[in-house]
Amino acid sequence: MELKRVVVTGLGALTPIGNNISEYWDGLKNGRSGCAPITYFDAEKFKTRFACEIKNFDPLQHFDRKEARKLDRFAQYALVSSDEAIKDAGIDLDTVDKFRVGVIWGAGIGGIETFQNEVKNFAEGDGTPRFNPFFIPKMIADIAPGNISIKHGFMGPNYTTVSACASSANAMIDALNYIRLNHCDIIVTGGSEAAVTQAGVGGFNAMHALSTRNESPETASRPFDATRDGFVLGEGAGALILEEYEHAKARGAKIYAEVIGGGMSSDAYHMTAPHPDGIGVERVMHNCLRDAGIDASEVDAINTHGTSTPLGDVAELKAISKVFGAHANDININSTKSMTGHLLGAAGAIEAIASILSMQHNLVPPTINHTTVDENIDPSLNLTLNKAQEREVNIAMSNTFGFGGHNACVLFRKLIE
Known part of the structure; x- marks a missing residue:
């Protein structure tokens, strides 16, 4: 079918x-x-x-x-x-x-x-x-x-x-x-x-x-x-x-983007803490890429779950580095939760919208409030710190994770006729 x-x-x-x-x-x-x-x-x-x-x-x-x-x-x-x-x-x-x-x-x-x-x-x-x-x-x-x-x-x-x-x-x-x-x-x-x-x-x-x-x-x-x-x-x-x-x-509708893939996984680790090595997060991104039928090198931007917690942020970025390898350094990574806070069950929706708007405007919103480098985070990653960055965004990923170890990932692409 x-x-x-x-x-x-x-x-x-x-x-x-x-x-x-x-x-x-x-x-x-x-x-x-x-x-x-x-x-x-x-x-x-x-x-x-x-x-x-x-x-x-x-x-x-x-x-x-x-x-x-x-x-x-x-x-x-x-x-x-x-x-x-x-x-x-x-x-x-x-x-x-x-x-x-x-x-x-x-x-x-x-x-x-x-x-x-x-x-x-x-x-x-x-x-x-x-x-x-x-x-x-x-x-x-x-x-x-x-x-x-x-x-x-x-x-x-x-x-x-x-x-x-x-x-x-x-x-x-x-x-x-x-x-x-x-x-x-x-x-x-x-x-x-x-x-x-x-x-x-x-x-x-x-x-x-x-x-x-x-x-x-x-x-x-x-x-x-x-x-x-x-x-x-x-x-x-x-x-x-x-x-x-x-x-x-x-019906002649305007089209913002195509939804090309969705992935899910479970940490199967802890009620509230992420797996420290980001294993479940790594798997959900792999699942999403496979579902979309694209290569990791095609992703331009990732709106992370990025909640501002000591454990979660590090685990997610570790997983991104593993999934995307050297290409991770070419991706604009951000967390719009730095501006909106964490909307819990609504987080995935408003962050998916942020990803779509990034593609519409070829502009990646910033991760604000960053003042001090975390030595546990790879310094070569572009975390779009404190100021929006212009770039061509053709494919954008949105990550969302929940207590209980629930991981979900959605991929959007500019429409190809």
Whole structure:
């Protein structure tokens, strides 16, 4: 069976450095930090008192008051970003075959704020179980794609992938394969997360995962820097419209890029720590290259998982050196988490979008906040430090990994007719 070609025809983003694609790209290319003191709750007693929150987002600009109350923030973000992507793709909702349009969405946690607030309210009450009737529908991770499908009447495959921080990358790979196998013409994919909550920050603090650079939040996310001390929690959403190439061509759609491969692997090592030698990461990149049918020497840019953790950054760069050999020195490697923070289940989506925009503009966004060389990192690697770099980007790789040892990798290429 000949596999169908898959292209990207629409993009949407809601991030800590921009509330749409245009603003997001402006933040990326200019190296803007999205990190600031937490405003959602009083974080004075927390070890970490900052995060990469969405700015200037008013749900009542997108939903009526009744609808907004029924949606956790992660679902609000999903609907807003997917609306932008659908509009960007120019899909005619009146004529498209909605049985062949699906929604595959990633979320690592889902409605953690809803869960937190409902349990707090119960604990502070008189013991009578008075729960909001929307508690469960607001909380469950699959409600985001469910609501996207309900809003637009999409009746193809509809589900959520949950693999911690690899969730939306896994969603994109599933979407790629559904279209390749001719099960769908179009899939809305991506991911959303809204874990900047007391439970989210407190939980990650308890496992010593977050940076505690409270004196300088805007510089706290510093991938590859010797002084990095943990990741910065972010929130938001990224949406991509994946479409079968001939279907997109027939309706005259603009095409951002072709999705040429996806790879997955497992570290099978530790619940939260990566394998120190990057074995699982090495394998996932090999798997992705093989799936795409290209040679490692063809890759121009890699948007790394690059969370700004002491172990993770080194393991990933070791793996890149092993997979790409001498060519690794010719690749622009970066971590956009230095600007957005770590969006957990939405990370793969917004970073895939960053890779696609890098190809569109032939510009690789910087890894900001780098001041001190880490002697454990190969100095010959081009980590695109502190300033965006212009270069021809024809093929870009996006890496995303999650607690539990989940590894996912996606490859994009400029369209070849």
